[in-house]
Amino acid sequence: MPKSASTLSVPPPRAKFDKRRDKLLVIAARCFNEQGYDAASMRDIAREMAILPGTIYYYFPSKESLLVAVHQEGVRRILAKIEAALAKSSADPWERLSNASAAYLESMLGVDRDLCAVIISEFPRRHSKDLRAELLAARQIVDDRFRNLVADLPLRRGVSRSLWRLALMGQLAWTHAWYQKGKQTPGEIGRRLVDFLRRDSEN
Amino acid sequence: MPKSASTLSVPPPRAKFDKRRDKLLVIAARCFNEQGYDAASMRDIAREMAILPGTIYYYFPSKESLLVAVHQEGVRRILAKIEAALAKSSADPWERLSNASAAYLESMLGVDRDLCAVIISEFPRRHSKDLRAELLAARQIVDDRFRNLVADLPLRRGVSRSLWRLALMGQLAWTHAWYQKGKQTPGEIGRRLVDFLRRDSEN
Amino acid sequence: MPKSASTLSVPPPRAKFDKRRDKLLVIAARCFNEQGYDAASMRDIAREMAILPGTIYYYFPSKESLLVAVHQEGVRRILAKIEAALAKSSADPWERLSNASAAYLESMLGVDRDLCAVIISEFPRRHSKDLRAELLAARQIVDDRFRNLVADLPLRRGVSRSLWRLALMGQLAWTHAWYQKGKQTPGEIGRRLVDFLRRDSEN
Amino acid sequence: MPKSASTLSVPPPRAKFDKRRDKLLVIAARCFNEQGYDAASMRDIAREMAILPGTIYYYFPSKESLLVAVHQEGVRRILAKIEAALAKSSADPWERLSNASAAYLESMLGVDRDLCAVIISEFPRRHSKDLRAELLAARQIVDDRFRNLVADLPLRRGVSRSLWRLALMGQLAWTHAWYQKGKQTPGEIGRRLVDFLRRDSEN
DNA sequence: CATGAATGAGCCTTCATTCAT
DNA sequence: CATGAATGAAGGCTCATTCAT
Numbered sequence: 001m002p003k004s005a006s007t008l009s010v011p012p013p014r015a016k017f018d019k020r021r022d023k024l025l026v027i028a029a030r031c032f033n034e035q036g037y038d039a040a041s042m043r044d045i046a047r048e049m050a051i052l053p054g055t056i057y058y059y060f061p062s063k064e065s066l067l068v069a070v071h072q073e074g075v076r077r078i079l080a081k082i083e084a085a086l087a088k089s090s091a092d093p094w095e096r097l098s099n100a101s102a103a104y105l106e107s108m109l110g111v112d113r114d115l116c117a118v119i120i121s122e123f124p125r126r127h128s129k130d131l132r133a134e135l136l137a138a139r140q141i142v143d144d145r146f147r148n149l150v151a152d153l154p155l156r157r158g159v160s161r162s163l164w165r166l167a168l169m170g171q172l173a174w175t176h177a178w179y180q181k182g183k184q185t186p187g188e189i190g191r192r193l194v195d196f197l198r199r200d201s202e203n
Numbered sequence: 204m205p206k207s208a209s210t211l212s213v214p215p216p217r218a219k220f221d222k223r224r225d226k227l228l229v230i231a232a233r234c235f236n237e238q239g240y241d242a243a244s245m246r247d248i249a250r251e252m253a254i255l256p257g258t259i260y261y262y263f264p265s266k267e268s269l270l271v272a273v274h275q276e277g278v279r280r281i282l283a284k285i286e287a288a289l290a291k292s293s294a295d296p297w298e299r300l301s302n303a304s305a306a307y308l309e310s311m312l313g314v315d316r317d318l319c320a321v322i323i324s325e326f327p328r329r330h331s332k333d334l335r336a337e338l339l340a341a342r343q344i345v346d347d348r349f350r351n352l353v354a355d356l357p358l359r360r361g362v363s364r365s366l367w368r369l370a371l372m373g374q375l376a377w378t379h380a381w382y383q384k385g386k387q388t389p390g391e392i393g394r395r396l397v398d399f400l401r402r403d404s405e406n
Numbered sequence: 407m408p409k410s411a412s413t414l415s416v417p418p419p420r421a422k423f424d425k426r427r428d429k430l431l432v433i434a435a436r437c438f439n440e441q442g443y444d445a446a447s448m449r450d451i452a453r454e455m456a457i458l459p460g461t462i463y464y465y466f467p468s469k470e471s472l473l474v475a476v477h478q479e480g481v482r483r484i485l486a487k488i489e490a491a492l493a494k495s496s497a498d499p500w501e502r503l504s505n506a507s508a509a510y511l512e513s514m515l516g517v518d519r520d521l522c523a524v525i526i527s528e529f530p531r532r533h534s535k536d537l538r539a540e541l542l543a544a545r546q547i548v549d550d551r552f553r554n555l556v557a558d559l560p561l562r563r564g565v566s567r568s569l570w571r572l573a574l575m576g577q578l579a580w581t582h583a584w585y586q587k588g589k590q591t592p593g594e595i596g597r598r599l600v601d602f603l604r605r606d607s608e609n
Numbered sequence: 610m611p612k613s614a615s616t617l618s619v620p621p622p623r624a625k626f627d628k629r630r631d632k633l634l635v636i637a638a639r640c641f642n643e644q645g646y647d648a649a650s651m652r653d654i655a656r657e658m659a660i661l662p663g664t665i666y667y668y669f670p671s672k673e674s675l676l677v678a679v680h681q682e683g684v685r686r687i688l689a690k691i692e693a694a695l696a697k698s699s700a701d702p703w704e705r706l707s708n709a710s711a712a713y714l715e716s717m718l719g720v721d722r723d724l725c726a727v728i729i730s731e732f733p734r735r736h737s738k739d740l741r742a743e744l745l746a747a748r749q750i751v752d753d754r755f756r757n758l759v760a761d762l763p764l765r766r767g768v769s770r771s772l773w774r775l776a777l778m779g780q781l782a783w784t785h786a787w788y789q790k791g792k793q794t795p796g797e798i799g800r801r802l803v804d805f806l807r808r809d810s811e812n
Numbered sequence: 813c814a815t816g817a818a819t820g821a822g823c824c825t826t827c828a829t830t831c832a833t
Numbered sequence: 834c835a836t837g838a839a840t841g842a843a844g845g846c847t848c849a850t851t852c853a854t
Contacts, residue, residue, distance in 0.1 A: 033328075034328060034329065035328075035329040036239075036241060036326070036328075036329045038239060038241030038242050039241050039329045120380075121326055123239070123324055123380070125236075125237060125238075125239075126237065126238040126239045126242050160395075163387075163392070163395060163396075163399075164399060166374075166377065166378075166381055167374045167396055167399050169377060170373045170374040170375070170376065170377025170378070170380075171369075171370045171373040171374055171377075172373070173373065173377055173380075174369065174372060174373025174374075174376055174377060175369075175373070177323075177326070177373075177376075178369055184366075189366070192363075192366060193366075193370055196367060196370050196400055197399055197400065
């Protein structure tokens with residue numbers, strides 16, 4: 001086959017690069033989630049990926065940048081799942097919140113567990129200021145999405161929407177500490193947790 | 204004063220040892236809380252304590268044992284505060300839970316912040332099996348106390364007490380991620396969070 | 407020379423790695439021999455090798471593994487020398503033992519002094535069970551070779567071959583404690599020591 | 610009892626001191642023998658003695674001085690046993706050497722095993738010059754005793770008495786590497802080893 | 813006599829990172 | 834693209850030793 005022709009049939013440039021980068025991201029997320037960011041070494045990640053440690057630096061300039069990328073990818077996937085759920089929802093604000101919560105936990109406790117869990121198990125206090133800002137910005141996006149959903153709720157006058165939202169987020173996040181695959185699906189748990197906070201707060 | 208009586212006022216043996224050990228505990232807790240267990244080095248702790256790194260090992264045989272001791276002391280203080288609050292409470296189960304939650308957050312977000320926060324910010328997944336068992340045992344004690352309080356509540360039939368309790372614990376624990384000294388006191392926050400879950404769930 | 411033939415002369419893969427690893431082995435052996443295993447620090451070894459301490463771990467995963475490798479290499483060299491000497495020997499069992507003893511001391515007191523001496527100057531009592539097993543296994547190989555040579559000797563009835571062998575091994579090993587380059591060569595010493603035990607024991 | 614009288618009945622001054630010092634010596638010897646000089650820590654020794662580490666320094670100014678004292682005591686006991694055996698011996702030089710060798714191994718492999726074994730298992734190469742001198746001086750005393758015994762033997766002309774003696778000493782010392790309590794007593798082994806070297810060498 | 817407490821140097825090891833090839 | 838090799842700092846921890854009490 002002539003060389004010039006092959007360029008037409010190959011996937012777009014950097015496709016291979018992006019594919020390996022994505023795989024690296026997932027593996028790094030798993031390591032971070034299983035061992036903690038500090039305890040997970042670049043060697044661990046490289047070993048799981050079956051490459052040499054130095055090679056990681058071709059895809060990411062530093063360990064911190066890996067962490068940021070994991071956060072961002074986690075947020076991306078959560079948001080995608082939430083938006084997909086909302087797209088199928090009615091206009092009822094409680095149903096919308098319920099669906100969003102279910103989607104959130106499906107990401108967090110399901111297939112994307114590692115990528116998403118890093119978002120809540122990493123307390124960024126210890127990191128450098130720049131890193132901290134990036135991590136918090138990523139989380140902020142999910143927070144904002146829920147803020148909007150809560151804003152639409154017909155809560156009773158006097159109920160602090162901000163505290164109410166934090167209560168819900170706490171319930172959802174904490175599942176990471178106790179959930180084990182069992183009788184209830186992540187989605188069911190998400191709906192029930194919303195229900196706990198629901199009727200009393202209603203107008 | 205007769206000499207025989209003095210034995211009552213004499214400080215117990217190893218008083219100096221215990222005092223420094225306690226101080227070390229508090230400082231270690233602060234370091235763990237600020238930087239994370241892995242990122243906090245024994246040298247950091249020693250520097251804050253104004254002693255040489257080796258000296259820590261006179262008080263604790265290892266870094267892990269320090270972590271365990273911090274957990275245990277944190278649990279001890281939380282429980283003491285909760286029990287004190289319950290002693291002043293009426294028999295009303297909702298009031299009792301409300302007071303306990305307030306006490307819990309007063310510990311967690313107040314003076315004992317560092318000691319107590321380690322309990323929830325440390326995800327023991329990455330540690331050795333023995334260490335993990337000890338850390339989880341410490342947490343279990345607080346969990347059990349709340350389990351008892353929830354058992355006394357007149358919840359509506361069909362509400363899972365175990366999920367309900369996890370919802371509350373999640374709300375409380377998550378305050379650690381967002382609380383900053385401000386208009387609401389930790390105690391007030393604790394009561395409000397209980398209220399969010401309250402009336403709808405009642406019988 | 408045709409290219410196809412060059413595969414024979416090309417250095418095997420990882421040639422550089424192996425070369426430096428071997429050099430490290432020799433230097434470590436010297437340090438162990440001069441200062442004792444415990445007293446010889448990885449820093450010492452690194453300094454002699456003109457590398458940083460951490461670099462050693464690229465070649466050996468631990469200090470203990472270095473010790474094991476030194477033992478194994480020492481045994482390998484001793485055996486090679488002994489077999490070479492036996493290959494040139496007649497069938498006379500006394501001559502064979504004499505040649506083997508000479509070869510043994512030529513290794514132990516000569517060029518391979520450091521590598522080989524570790525074998526007898528390291529009393530493995532203090533090490534972990536696994537390490538001890540590996541060290542003893544290495545020694546066993548040399549022991550077995552001599553056991554075979556002794557089995558062929560026409561010793562008088564009633565002479566315990568096992569004690570007789572230990573007597574010879576003791577004489578040979580102890581040279582490490584007193585030998586200094588001087589008038590007698592290691593080989594001569596080996597032959598004389600065998601002679602001391604020889605004629606009286608004969609059939 | 611009046612205080613003044615008690616001074617008459619108590620053991621000579623420093624008797625208690627000496628007794629504890631001796632016990633310390635024995636315990637240190639055991640630790641050195643079991644773990645090696647470097648690996649045996651002052652803390653280990655103190656623990657076995659049921660005192661605090663600092664207290665050792667009341668009896669010995671340093672770890673090295675402990676080693677020297679162990680060596681000296683080991684040599685003292687070996688020599689005492691040898692002299693006692695010689696006192697009961699005839700004038701026959703072979704019998705005298707045989708008895709001395711038996712006595713030597715009875716010390717080395719028997720009750721005084723720890724104290725005496727340190728003498729041969731410690732290769733002083735690694736120590737400071739002064740320490741080395743003291744250790745070698747202690748060994749020299751035993752060496753000299755055997756040198757005298759060998760000088761009296763009617764060896765064949767042409768046999769190097771010095772090499773012959775080193776051969777014997779090697780056989781004896783090496784028992785430390787293989788002896789285990791079993792069918793043969795240390796004394797029997799000593800006599801047999803001398804026999805191995807005997808008749809052929811005779812005039 | 814003996815202790816409790818501390819010291820400071822040093823140990824083995826691990827790590828994120830770099831860079832010539 | 835990826836590797837092999839090295840770096841240098843830092844990690845947890847142990848040690849012989851000291852000294853006021």
